[in-house]
Amino acid sequence: MIILHTLHWVQFAGTEKVCVDLCNELSKEHTVYLLTNEKIKPYLEENVNFIELDFEKNRYNPFFLYKVAKIVEKINPDVIHIHNTKELEIMYNARFFMKKKVPIIGSRHNPVVKKKFSLADLGVAVSEETRIYTNAKRNITILNGIPFKEVREFENKNKFTIVGVGRLAQVKGFHTLINALSKVNFDFKLNIVGEGEQKEELLNLIKSLKLENKIELVGFVRNVQDYIYNSDLQIISSSEEGLSLALIEGIFYARVLVATDIANHKEILGEELVFDNRVDAFVNKLNDVYEDYKKYEKLFGKVKETKEEYSIEKMVKQYVEAYKSLIK
Structure with a gap:
């Protein structure tokens, strides 16, 4: 053909x-x-x-x-x-x-x-x-x-590491995620993987919240699977999606993934792994994942069993x- x-x-x-x-x-x-x-x-x-x-x-x-x-x-x-x-x-x-x-x-x-x-x-x-x-x-x-890709371990990870993957655009909700992380009750490192038109705005927000040592805009990478695999948590903060590739990549590589309650996220992930698209809901979910990590590993483990569908x-x-x- x-x-x-x-x-x-x-x-x-x-x-x-x-x-x-x-x-x-x-x-x-x-x-x-x-x-x-x-x-x-x-x-x-x-x-x-x-x-x-x-x-x-x-x-x-x-x-x-x-x-x-x-x-x-x-x-x-x-x-x-x-x-x-x-x-x-x-x-x-x-x-x-x-x-x-x-x-x-x-x-x-x-x-x-x-x-x-x-x-x-x-x-x-x-x-x-x-x-x-x-x-x-x-x-x-x-x-x-x-396509499935092999992963490699990163070295010297000593903080609770979070990753967000996607184009740096308003619809991806990274500004909401950053604001929420300024209010959580645990230490963390956030890597945002992607490029886009909102880069300067997000850098200014990070600076205004004095989070320069905790949040990094990594940019575009060819090995996104390594960033997901080496993180404790992947979060999808979007306000709009079709079927997010970041979600599918998470099902293949993430240890725990949570996402905003949009599109088919609840259908795929279940109620406990989704949350409302508000700063306080982000904060509550992030704190809960950190405090009860084993519970969320078990919940997401069931989702990972469906990866062949994708x-x-x-x-x-x-x-x-x-x-x-x-x-x-």
Whole structure:
């Protein structure tokens, strides 16, 4: 099967990681092309055919659409898999210049309504909650999955270590987490792994609360699994998610994980591992985990038994079946 993936590059975060993992795994048995920004190349396996294309502008420019159509016709894919609504519009409109109308499948990564997503022939929601916002001609659910990676031990850990993983953006709730940690009754070290537009704001908040020696913005890393594995606690502080990759990574690697009561967190984790999205609720949960750690290890241990539900192999198998359903 020849599969063309398209991605409107913003930065390497959740959507980009899903796309990369899917392309890499699919390329083991299928011919895979990816149209996106060249910044993604270091993350791709050699088998993935990369073609640079900027989806940021020219969405309605007929000359650009014609160029895209010629690229697609040269690849001659069986299916086009888009990961953002912007390039969905481009691919849909470019079909005007194509002899063959290649079917378009789109992944809905976030619980936000996008009217133009209705242009997709098949929509894939990454969770049942996200499916409510998935409005293609036909819609299904395929849970995100990740490839398992080996972990290594860090040295000289002498504090209760907490990790937060995600893009540095308001929706990820790191500002709430930092404010809450200024009020807890135990010593700690927090590592926030990720990059984003809120970096300076978060640095200023950390400084204003005099937490410079306790909180570090680590930035983007390739070995996020090591940070999760070497922490006593992973916390997801978001106010909005589809199916968080950080949550899945936690199920694979974390010792204990707690999360805000949004999306499908309660369904996956159970009531005792979720909490309200307020500073006082953060404080109470953090104190409780620290004081009764063995209890939370046991609770989360049951969740970790479900990790095979979120394997990259299972996700890819379901996507291949979805592709085949579109090919006449």
